Amino acid sequence: MKTFIAATVGAALCMGITASSVAANHAEDLATHTCSLCHGPKGESTSPAFPRLAGQNAAYIEAQLKAFREHTRGDPPAQAFMWGMTALLDDQTIHDLAQYYAAQKPVPGTAGDPALMAEGKQIFEHGIPDKKIMACVTCHLPDAQGNETIPRLAGQHADYIVKQLAYFKSEIRRDNPTMHAAIGGNMTLDEMRAIAAYVESK
Amino acid sequence: MWTSCVRARMLTAVAAVAVVAGSAFSTNALAVPSFGRQTGMACEACHTVFPELTPFGRRFKLNGYVIDNMPVVQATDEHDNKQLTLNQIPPLSVMVQASYTKMKKSIPDDTAGLVSPGNAQNGAAALPQQASLFYAGRIAPNLGGFIQLTYSNDSDGVGMDNLDLRFAKHFNLLGSDTTFGLSLNNNPTVQDVWNTTPAWQSPFDQQSNAAVAPGASAIVDGALGGQVAGLSAYLWWNDSVYAELGGYRSARAGSNASLFPKAQDGSTIDGLAPYWRLAYEHLWDRHSLSVGTFGMETKLEPGGTLPLNGVTDRYRDVGVDSQYQYIGDDNIVSAQATYINERQTLGATFGVLGGASNLENTLKTWRLGGSYFYQREWGGSLGYFSTKGTADSGLYAPGAVTGYGMNVPDSRGWRAELDFIPWENTKFALQYVVYNKFNGTSTNYDGSGRNAKDNNTLYLLGWINF
Numbered sequence: 210m211k212t213f214i215a216a217t218v219g220a221a222l223c224m225g226i227t228a229s230s231v232a233a234n235h236a237e238d239l240a241t242h243t244c245s246l247c248h249g250p251k252g253e254s255t256s257p258a259f260p261r262l263a264g265q266n267a268a269y270i271e272a273q274l275k276a277f278r279e280h281t282r283g284d285p286p287a288q289a290f291m292w293g294m295t296a297l298l299d300d301q302t303i304h305d306l307a308q309y310y311a312a313q314k315p316v317p318g319t320a321g322d323p324a325l326m327a328e329g330k331q332i333f334e335h336g337i338p339d340k341k342i343m344a345c346v347t348c349h350l351p352d353a354q355g356n357e358t359i360p361r362l363a364g365q366h367a368d369y370i371v372k373q374l375a376y377f378k379s380e381i382r383r384d385n386p387t388m389h390a391a392i393g394g395n396m397t398l399d400e401m402r403a404i405a406a407y408v409e410s411k
Numbered sequence: 412m413w414t415s416c417v418r419a420r421m422l423t424a425v426a427a428v429a430v431v432a433g434s435a436f437s438t439n440a441l442a443v444p445s446f447g448r449q450t451g452m453a454c455e456a457c458h459t460v461f462p463e464l465t466p467f468g469r470r471f472k473l474n475g476y477v478i479d480n481m482p483v484v485q486a487t488d489e490h491d492n493k494q495l496t497l498n499q500i501p502p503l504s505v506m507v508q509a510s511y512t513k514m515k516k517s518i519p520d521d522t523a524g525l526v527s528p529g530n531a532q533n534g535a536a537a538l539p540q541q542a543s544l545f546y547a548g549r550i551a552p553n554l555g556g557f558i559q560l561t562y563s564n565d566s567d568g569v570g571m572d573n574l575d576l577r578f579a580k581h582f583n584l585l586g587s588d589t590t591f592g593l594s595l596n597n598n599p600t601v602q603d604v605w606n607t608t609p610a611w612q613s614p615f616d617q618q619s620n621a622a623v624a625p626g627a628s629a630i631v632d633g634a635l636g637g638q639v640a641g642l643s644a645y646l647w648w649n650d651s652v653y654a655e656l657g658g659y660r661s662a663r664a665g666s667n668a669s670l671f672p673k674a675q676d677g678s679t680i681d682g683l684a685p686y687w688r689l690a691y692e693h694l695w696d697r698h699s700l701s702v703g704t705f706g707m708e709t710k711l712e713p714g715g716t717l718p719l720n721g722v723t724d725r726y727r728d729v730g731v732d733s734q735y736q737y738i739g740d741d742n743i744v745s746a747q748a749t750y751i752n753e754r755q756t757l758g759a760t761f762g763v764l765g766g767a768s769n770l771e772n773t774l775k776t777w778r779l780g781g782s783y784f785y786q787r788e789w790g791g792s793l794g795y796f797s798t799k800g801t802a803d804s805g806l807y808a809p810g811a812v813t814g815y816g817m818n819v820p821d822s823r824g825w826r827a828e829l830d831f832i833p834w835e836n837t838k839f840a841l842q843y844v845v846y847n848k849f850n851g852t853s854t855n856y857d858g859s860g861r862n863a864k865d866n867n868t869l870y871l872l873g874w875i876n877f
Binding site: 241242243245246247250255256257258288289290292293294295296297372 | 450451452453455456466467470471474478480481482581588650694695696697738740
C-alpha cells in the first residue's frame with residue numbers, strides 16, 4: 210500500500226512538473242512563433258512600431274498583457290493588435306510569457322543626436338519643475354531599467370517611447386493615470402523626443 | 412482571377428470575347444475579415460491598405476493562416492498532441508465590389524464577335540463586379556485555408572476563385588528558426604506573400620473587367636488561374652530567405668470527374684509544370700525590402716482537334732521582382748517592380764496547327780508601381796506597364812478592337828489611382844489607364860482604324876469586405 214501511495218504521489222509530482230514545463234514550453238512556443246512575428250525572435254523587434262520586450266520587467270509585461278486582455282489599455286495599436294492576441298491568454302501563460310521575455314538579454318542602447326540626448330538626460334534626471342513635469346528617474350531609476358511594474362525604458366525604440374508619452378498626455382492611454390499626472394499636459398513633442406533619444410541610448 | 416484569362420494569341424476568337432467580357436489581368440481580392448474574426452486583429456495588422464500585405468501579414472500567411480485568438484473546439488491526445496483545433500465561429504466573410512467603367516471611345520457598333528449591331532454602349536456599371544464568400548483561417552492545428560467562392564458579372568456564374576490550403580510547421584535549420592510549409596493551390600503565385608507576383612500584384616490589384624485590355628500576357632501572369640492544381644513546398648529561413656518548389660497540373664480533358672472544366676479551353680498542362688520561387692527580405696526600422704525571382708516551365712496541349720499527349724507548346728517564364736515598403740504611423744509608401752521574360756517554343760501552334768508564324772517567340776513584361784497612403788485613409792498609386800514581344804502574324808492577327816494590325820503584341824502605358832478608405836474594410840478607387848501603345852502600335856493598332864488612346868479607361872470601384 211505504501212508503495213502504491215508513494216508511486217501515486219511520485220506520479221502526481223511528476224505530472225505537476227510536467228504540466229508546469231508544458232505550460233512554460235507553451236509560452237516559449239508562443240513567444241518564438243507568434244509574438245516574434247512583430248516583436249522579433251527574442252523580443253528584439255526591428256520596427257519601432259513594436260516595442261522591444263527583451264529584458265523587460267516581468268511584472269510590467271504581465272500587467273500590460275492583462276490590460277490588453279481586459280481592454281483597460283486601449284491605445285490604437287493595442288486595439289488593432291494586442292486585444293486580439295491576448296484574448297485567450299490565461300494568467301499562467303501571461304506569467305510564463307513575462308518570465309520568458311524578462312530572461313532575454315536586452316538590446317544594447319543606440320546613441321542618437323548628442324544635443325537631443327543631452328536635453329533628454331536633463332529632463333530624465335531633473336524633470337522640468339516649471340512645467341511640473343516630474344523627473345523620470347524617480348520611478349524608472351538611474352539606468353532607466355525600471356522596477357516591477359515600472360517599465361524598463363533603456364534601449365527601447367525612441368519612436369515607441371514618443372508615441373506612448375503622447376498617448377499618456379492625451380489620455381488615449383488611461384491604464385496608468387500616474388503617468389498622465391507625471392508628465393502633465395505641458396510636455397512638448399520635442400521634449401518627448403529628447404527623453405526618448407536619451408533612454409534609447411541607455 | 413475568376414474572370415477569363417484566355418490567351419489571345421492561342422485562340423483569337425475566344426480571346427476576343429474574353430478580353431472584353433473578362434480581363435486579361437487577374438482581378439483578385441485578398442482582404443478578408445475572416446482573418447480579423449479569427450485573430451481578433453484589425454486589417455492594419457496584415458495590410459498596409461488591403462490587399463497589400465505588411466511584413467506581419469506575410470508571416471501570418473507563411474505560417475499557414477493558423478494564428479488563432481478566438482474560442483476553439485479542441486482535442487488532444489494523452490501526449491498533449493493536438494488532434495483538433497476548430498474555430499467555434501467559422502471565419503467566414505463576404506466581399507462585394509461595384510464598379511463603373513468608361514472607355515475614352517466606345518467599341519464601334521457592330522464589331523464582329525464583340526458588339527452586335529446597334530448595341531454599342533460606353534459606361535458600364537457593374538453591381539456587383541464580383542461578390543465573394545470566403546472561408547479563411549485555421550482548419551486544423553497546422554493547417555489553414557483561404558477559400559474564395561466568387562460570383563462575377565462577366566461570367567454570370569458562381570465558381571471557385573482563389574484556393575490556397577497551407578500546412579506549416581517550424582523547425583531549427585542551421586541554428587535559425589525555419590518554417591516548412593506546403594501549399595495546395597489553384598493559381599501559380601496565389602500562394603506568394605509579396606505583392607510583386609502576378610496573383611496579388613500591387614498596386615492596381617483591381618482593374619476593370621469591362622474595358623478592352625491588351626491581349627498578350629505570359630502564362631505565369633494569370634493565364635492558368637483557376638484551371639490548375641498545384642502543390643508546392645517552401646522553406647522560410649531565418650526570417651529572411653524564402654525558397655519554394657512546386658508543380659502544377661491540369662485535369663485531363665475528358666476525365667470523368669474534372670475539377671477544372673476550364674482546362675479544356677486550350678490550356679491543358681502536359682504532365683507537370685514546375686514552379687519555383689526564391690526571395691530575400693530584409694527588415695529594418697519601419698522599412699522592408701525584398702528581391703526575388705520566380706518562374707515556371709509549362710507545356711500546354713492546345714486541345715481542340717489535336718490529341719492530348721501529342722505535340723505541345725512550351726513556355727519558359729522567368730520573373731524578377733522587388734518590393735519596398737515604409738510603414739509609418741501616418742505615412743505608408745510602397746513600390747513594386749516586376750519583370751517577366753517568357754520564351755515560347757510553339758511546337759503545336761506553329762508546327763501542327765499553323766496558328767503561329769514562328770516556332771520561337773519571346774514576350775517581355777514590365778510592371779513598375781508605387782503608392783502612398785496617409786493615415787490609411789487617403790492615397791494614390793502610379794504605375795507603368797509594358798509588354799514587348801516578337802512579331803508573329805499567326806498569333807497576333809489583325810481584327811477590330813482586339814486584334815493586332817502590325818502583328819506585334821507590344822502594349823505600354825500608365826495607370827493612376829486615387830483611393831479613399833473611409834474604414835479599414837472599405838475602399839473607393841478612381842483609376843485611369845492611359846495606353847501609349849496597344850496591341851502593337853499607338854495609331855490604327857487593330858488595322859481597323861482604332862487608336863491605342865481610344866482604349867484609355869476610367870474605372871471607379873467601390874469595394875467592401877465584411
